[in-house]
Amino acid sequence: MYGLEAISTHNGWAMAVAGVIIVFAALVVLSSTIAQFHKILNFLDDRAASQNDKGLQKACGAEDFPASDPLRMQNLAVSARQFRLISDRLGEPFPLPKLLGLAELSGLPRPHSAINDLLKAGLIAPDGKGYFFWKQ
Amino acid sequence: MELFFQFLSNTGFYLADYRHLIMIVVGFVFLYLGTAKEYEPLLLVPIGFGILVGNVPFFKGFGLGIYENNSVLHYLYFGVTSGLYPSIVFLGLGAMTDFSSLLARPILMLLGAAAQMGIFFTLLSAMALGYLPREAASIAIIGGADGPTSIFLTAKLAPHLIGPVAIAAYSYMALIPVIQPPIMRLLTSREERLIRMPELREVSKKERVLFPVAAVLLSCFLAPASIPLLGMFFFGNFLKECGVTERLAQTARTSIIDTATILLGLTVGASTQGDVFLTPKSVGIFFLGAVAFSIATASGVIFAKIMNLFLKVKINPLLGAAGVSAVPGSAREVHLVGLSEDPENFLLMHAMACNSSGVIGSAICAGILWSFMIGL
Numbered sequence: 001m002y003g004l005e006a007i008s009t010h011n012g013w014a015m016a017v018a019g020v021i022i023v024f025a026a027l028v029v030l031s032s033t034i035a036q037f038h039k040i041l042n043f044l045d046d047r048a049a050s051q052n053d054k055g056l057q058k059a060c061g062a063e064d065f066p067a068s069d070p071l072r073m074q075n076l077a078v079s080a081r082q083f084r085l086i087s088d089r090l091g092e093p094f095p096l097p098k099l100l101g102l103a104e105l106s107g108l109p110r111p112h113s114a115i116n117d118l119l120k121a122g123l124i125a126p127d128g129k130g131y132f133f134w135k136q
Numbered sequence: 137m138e139l140f141f142q143f144l145s146n147t148g149f150y151l152a153d154y155r156h157l158i159m160i161v162v163g164f165v166f167l168y169l170g171t172a173k174e175y176e177p178l179l180l181v182p183i184g185f186g187i188l189v190g191n192v193p194f195f196k197g198f199g200l201g202i203y204e205n206n207s208v209l210h211y212l213y214f215g216v217t218s219g220l221y222p223s224i225v226f227l228g229l230g231a232m233t234d235f236s237s238l239l240a241r242p243i244l245m246l247l248g249a250a251a252q253m254g255i256f257f258t259l260l261s262a263m264a265l266g267y268l269p270r271e272a273a274s275i276a277i278i279g280g281a282d283g284p285t286s287i288f289l290t291a292k293l294a295p296h297l298i299g300p301v302a303i304a305a306y307s308y309m310a311l312i313p314v315i316q317p318p319i320m321r322l323l324t325s326r327e328e329r330l331i332r333m334p335e336l337r338e339v340s341k342k343e344r345v346l347f348p349v350a351a352v353l354l355s356c357f358l359a360p361a362s363i364p365l366l367g368m369f370f371f372g373n374f375l376k377e378c379g380v381t382e383r384l385a386q387t388a389r390t391s392i393i394d395t396a397t398i399l400l401g402l403t404v405g406a407s408t409q410g411d412v413f414l415t416p417k418s419v420g421i422f423f424l425g426a427v428a429f430s431i432a433t434a435s436g437v438i439f440a441k442i443m444n445l446f447l448k449v450k451i452n453p454l455l456g457a458a459g460v461s462a463v464p465g466s467a468r469e470v471h472l473v474g475l476s477e478d479p480e481n482f483l484l485m486h487a488m489a490c491n492s493s494g495v496i497g498s499a500i501c502a503g504i505l506w507s508f509m510i511g512l
Contacts, residue, residue: 012263016256024249026358031245
C-alpha cells in the first residue's frame, strides 16, 4: 500500500499531529519551568537573607540597619568580634584613631573600611564628645 | 593440491561478490572523510573500519559474522540491539553538556522542538512510500540527527534496519557542513543573519544542579519511553553539576563514552554486510534520511522567523538550524555562517542552547514514536 492511503491506514496523520503536539508541549513546559528557576531561587535567597538580617539586627539592637546579603552580615559579625577584642585594651569610650592604629598593628584587613561598616551598621556609636562606644 | 584449492575456495577473494566490494568502497569513503577531512572522526573512523571488517567475505557457519550466533561480533552487537550502547553514550553526553546557555535563555528551547518537525514529516513520507509503520518510525528518527537515538529506536522497532539507519544518520551528521549552510542561507535574508543576540546572563550553580532533576522528571513523566536515553542523559549531567561526584562525571565523559562509541561504531559498521545491507530499502532510507535532516533544519529556521514576529528582542533565525541534535556540529555551523556575515557576531553559545534542547527533543520524539508503535 502506498501514498495517502497508506498513511491513513496506518493512522499516520494522527501520529504526526499528536507527536508534534506532545514534543512541543514537553519542551514548552520544560522551558517555562526553567525560566522560573532563577526567580524562585532569588526569592528563596532573599528570604533567607532577610531572615539573617533580622537575626543580626536583633542581636545588634540596631533596628534601622539596612537589609543586605548574608555574606556581608557574616563579615560584619566577624569584624565586630575582632574590633571588640582590640578595643577592650582601650576601654570605653575610645578614640577612633587609636582603634584604627591598633587594628593596623594587629594586621586586620582593610581596617578603615571595616570600621566604616561598623559605624554604618550602628554597632559603634559616637558619644557626642569625640569618642565612641560599643552600642551593646 | 586438493587441500590447497579447498583453502582457496574458503578465502575472501573467492567468496567476494560485487556487494562486498561496494561496501568496502563505502568503508574507504567513511575512513577518508573521518581522517583526511576530519568530518566527525570519532564516529566515522570506527564505523568505516567496521564496514571493512563486516564486509570481508567468509564461509558461513564458522561463527564469524555479526549475524551468526556465538560469534564475537554478535556478542558485541548485542549492545546495539539491546539499546545498551546508546544509553551509555547518553550518560557520557550528559556529563559533557553545559546547560548554562539554555538556562539563561529558555525560550531557545522551542527551536529544539521545532526542528523535530522533520521527524514527523518523514514518518508520513516513509509510510507513503510503503514502509511499515515501525520501519517508517525508525527512518523518521534520522531527522533528529542523533545517531544514538536513531540506533536505539531502530533496535526497538525495526532491528533489521539498524545498519542503514545508523549509517544514514551518521553520514548526515558528518555532512552537516555540506547540508545545513545552503538551507540556512536560502531561508534567511542578510539582515536576519546579521541579528546579534544579547549577552547571556550568568547562571547560578543552584540552577544548574536543579535543572537535570526537574528536566528528567518532566520529560520522562510525559514520555516514559524515553527513560533509557533521557534518564541516563540527565543523570550524567547531574554527576557533572552536583559538584561532589567529579570523578564519576570525568569517567562518564571520557572512558565510558569512548568505550561505548568504539563498540557502537565498530559493530554498526560491521552490521552493513553487503548481502544484507544493499537492498532497495536501504537506498530509500538514505533518500528519506536526507529529506528528514533537511526538513528538520528548515523547520527550525522557519520557526525562529515566526517567533521573531512576536518577540520584542529578535533572535537570529540561523539558530533554528541548531535545533537538530547533532552536538556540536550544527551549533558550530550556525556560528560559522553567522561569522561569515559579521565577523563579530558570536552565536556559538546561543546555538549550543538550541543544540542541547534538540538532544532532549529528539529523545522525547523517540519515546513518543516507540509508544505509538506498541501493539502495531
